[in-house]
Amino acid sequence: RQARQRYLTSLYYASDLDSHDPAQIAVIGELRNAIDRNQLCLHYQPKIDLTSGEVTGVEALVRWQSPQHGLLYPDKFIPFAEQTDLINPLTYWVVHTATRQVFAWKQRGLDLELSVNISVRNLQNPRLSSEILALARDAGIPLERLFLEVTESAIMTDPFHAIDVLGRLRDVGIRLSLDDFGIGQSSLSYLKNLPFNRLKIDKAFVMDLEEPSNQVIVQGVIAIAHGLGLSVTAEGIEDQEMLERVAGYGCDYGQGYHISKPMPAEQIPDWITRRRRPLAAS
Ligand code: C2E
Ligand code: MG
Ligand code: MG
Ligand code: MG
Numbered sequence: 124r125q126a127r128q129r130y131l132t133s134l135y136y137a138s139d140l141d142s143h144d145p146a147q148i149a150v151i152g153e154l155r156n157a158i159d160r161n162q163l164c165l166h167y168q169p170k171i172d173l174t175s176g177e178v179t180g181v182e183a184l185v186r187w188q189s190p191q192h193g194l195l196y197p198d199k200f201i202p203f204a205e206q207t208d209l210i211n212p213l214t215y216w217v218v219h220t221a222t223r224q225v226f227a228w229k230q231r232g233l234d235l236e237l238s239v240n241i242s243v244r245n246l247q248n249p250r251l252s253s254e255i256l257a258l259a260r261d262a263g264i265p266l267e268r269l270f271l272e273v274t275e276s277a278i279m280t281d282p283f284h285a286i287d288v289l290g291r292l293r294d295v296g297i298r299l300s301l302d303d304f305g306i307g308q309s310s311l312s313y314l315k316n317l318p319f320n321r322l323k324i325d326k327a328f329v330m331d332l333e334e335p336s337n338q339v340i341v342q343g344v345i346a347i348a349h350g351l352g353l354s355v356t357a358e359g360i361e362d363q364e365m366l367e368r369v370a371g372y373g374c375d376y377g378q379g380y381h382i383s384k385p386m387p388a389e390q391i392p393d394w395i396t397r398r399r400r401p402l403a404a405s
Contacts, residue, residue: 151203153189158212162188165220166385169394170238170356170378173370178395180236182272182378183221184385185213201242210244218255222262222269224388229263233392238270238300243277246288252295259297266296270321273299275307278317286317293318300356305344315351321376322348326359329379332368342372349373 157163167181187195204210217239225237245251259269271292278285278301289299300321301314305328314322324344328337341357348355357369360379369377383394 147203150200151207151209153191154187154200154203154209157187157189158209158216162190163213163216164188165217165224165388167221167224167388167391168378168385169383169391170236170376171382173357173366173374173377178235178398179376180238180268180270181225181391182238182240182385183217183224184240185217205242205244208244210242211248214239214241214245215254215258218258219262222258222264225268226263228391231392233395234268236268236270237264238272240272240302241277243273243280243285246273246277246281246285251288252292252297255292255297256295267298270298270300272302272323274302275304275313278313279308279310282313290318293320301353303358305340311347314347314353319353321354321356323356323358323378324374326379329357329359329365329369330361332365338368341369341374345372345374 164186165183166186167183169178170180170182171177172179185197185201187200189195201210201213204213221237221239225235228235241251248254255269255271256266259266273285273289278289293299298320299318300323301317301319302323303325304322306325322344324341328341328344331337332341345355354375356376356378357365357374358378360366360369360377360381362381365379366377366381386394
């Protein structure tokens with residue numbers, strides 16, 4: 124009991140994983156129930172076209188409304204899901220829920236791209252591409268409106284396998300984004316060889332654009348990505364100055380608290396309407 128309490132405290136501060144720790148096994152059990160009991164929910168963060176200011180899509184971000192521990196953010200439970208096969212049903216639930224939501228918005232006249240995050244362990248699931256294809260088809264979402272976001276570190280875990288699986292996803296028409304670019308073991312040769320459509324510059328660089336070296340890095344990354352035929356999203360835009368800087372560098376899309384924090388699905392239509400109104404008036 125004490126071990127479990129200690130572990131639950133550690134949930135908030137660290138992600139030191141030990142699959143032999145009975146307390147961790149208990150939380151993994153709670154997470155398994157969370158999916159069945161509908162305790163997971165998605166918040167959606169809008170993404171804008173930095174040239175037109177138009178909202179072009181949303182990123183689905185999972186949360187766990189735990190009866191025991193309150194609202195938990197993904198950094199506190201995704202690592203546990205990744206340790207077990209739970210990440211597969213979790214990702215399935217995320218894609219199922221988000222594709223249906225995007226279709227519901229489409230019926231209300233809001234045509235949005237959808238981005239979902241997938242983990243390295245999802246890439247080891249041989250049914251990944253067929254499951255995602257079926258979910259998108261059943262929800263009525265065209266594949267070219269669906270982006271899977273994969274982090275550099277997920278790819279570096281097993282690059283040859285990743286190249287193979289990502290290539291198959293891309294072949295069936297699913298779009299791929301390289302998430303958190305620049306903080307992992309970035310390799311420009313992987314950028315060249317992996318079948319990405321888009322690159323997301325990690326918020327660490329965007330949030331600290333006062334720093335001249337970060338300005339050089341961000342401009343350079345945008346130039347390289349564009350040269351390789353990838354579009355670029357800047358994440359972590361927290362104020363107007365950051366937005367103007369990345370837009371000035373020719374970055375294509377932006378996401379961040381200055382534009383909007385992630386929000387529950389039901390707030391998205393009103394938020395978009397409010398955002399469009401001043402544009403329509405001018
Ligand atoms: P990510 O995919 O890089 O998502 C961006 C994170 O930055 C989100 O945190 C978002 O809320 C936060 N963020 C957005 N704008 C700003 C900003 O202006 N400033 C700051 N400081 N932060 C900002 P969140 O929702 O806590 O998610 C954290 C990570 O958890 C995600 O990073 C992603 O790697 C992972 N994740 C989220 N949802 C899922 C999921 O459904 N499946 C998997 N496998 N991973 C997920
Ligand atoms: Mg992401
Ligand atoms: Mg990211
Ligand atoms: Mg991240």
